[in-house]
Amino acid sequence: MTQPPAAAAPATPASTDPCVPQQVVKVRRDYNGWVATETLEDYALRYTPQRFRRWSAWRVANTAFGAASFLILEAVGATLLVQYGWANAFWAIVATGLIIFAAGLPISVYAARYGVDMDLLTRGAGFGYIGSTITSLIYATFTFIFFALEAAVMAYALELALDIPPAWGYLVCALVVIPLVTHGVSMISRLQMWTQPLWLLMLVVPFVYVLLRNPGAFAQVVHYGGESGAGVHFSLPLFGAALTVGIALITQMGEQADYLRFMPARAQTTRLRWWSGVLLGGPG
Known part of the structure; x- marks a missing residue:
């Protein structure tokens, strides 16, 4: 009986032959270099390994604290005062702070302890992939809105100070931030170290100016009822x-x-410093 001819062995592709040198294009080489550079990649998402959490607890807390210092917060507080009056805005801000502190405390502790972001925290809480995706969508939408508002504030400031048209001011604000965020926490923490004292000084200067020009202004604002005057006394609908x-x-x-994902492990610092950093940079 005639045997069938043996099947020919598949030809080895030239690209997998160790004797043939591979050619890596420049684009691929640059991309591999960016991926291998931890300073540039900076673990922008998901999990931060322990070997990269090399900053002190105070420096991470200072960076996180600076992230919550955007100018739109002052605008929100002023809007609440003008719309709802002191009696309602004050207690609403106090209640807001307590609620955010209570909700943010476990989030901050777990993010700092295990080096995970909100996406992984949402999955670990049992909401699954869909829940983490919705969380990321809400977070991204919030970030885009506040970045746009912050750029509007900065563009208006540039127009007042340097007479730069708002359209060019928006462009400047959008372009300046790009080289800062490409290096993640490595660059942002350094920027916060340089600018934090100036920010704290400028935060106090307006109050000192008002106190010198009109010492009775702080006593008057306590009785301010808002633009419509309806918020002189506490009102539950206005408070809500x-x-x-x-x-x-x-x-x-x-x-x-x-x-807070970059907070050092608790074993690498004292208990007081770790908890102080978590509270200052998170719910605080």
């Missing part, structure tokens, strides 16, 4: 409306968790 505006800021906890 102001609380609704303020509680939307709870989404900022997603960004705080992104920074």
Whole structure:
């Protein structure tokens, strides 16, 4: 009986032959270099390994604290005061702070302890892939809105100070931030170290200016009833409306968790420093 001819062995592709040198194009070489550079990649998402969490607890907390210092917060507080009066805006801000602190405390602790972001925290809490995707969508939408508002504030400041048209101001604000964020926490923490003292100084200067020009202004604002005058006394509907505006800021906890992922392990620092850093950079 005639045997069938043996099947020919498949030809080895030239690209897998060890004797043939592979040619790597420049684009691929640059991409591999970016991926291998931890300073540039900086673990922008998901899990931060222990070997990369090399900063001190104070520096991580200072970076996270600076992330919550955007100018739109002052605008939100002023809007609440003008719309709902002191009696309602004050208690709404106090209630907002307590709610955000209570909700943000476990998020901050787990992000700092295990080096995970909001996406992984949502999955670990049992919401699964869909839940983490929705969380990321909410977080991204919040970030885009506040970045746009912050750019509007900065563009208006550039127009007042340097007479730069708002259209060019938006472009400047959008382009300047790109080289800062490409290096992640490595660059942002350094920027916060340089600018934090100036920010704290400028935060106090307006109050000192008002106190010198009109010493009775702080006593008058306590009785301010808002633009319509309806908020002279505490009103539950006005308090609820102001609380609704303020509680939307709870989404900022997603960004705080992104920074707290770089908190050093508790074994690498004292218990007091670790907890102080977590509270200052997270719910605080």
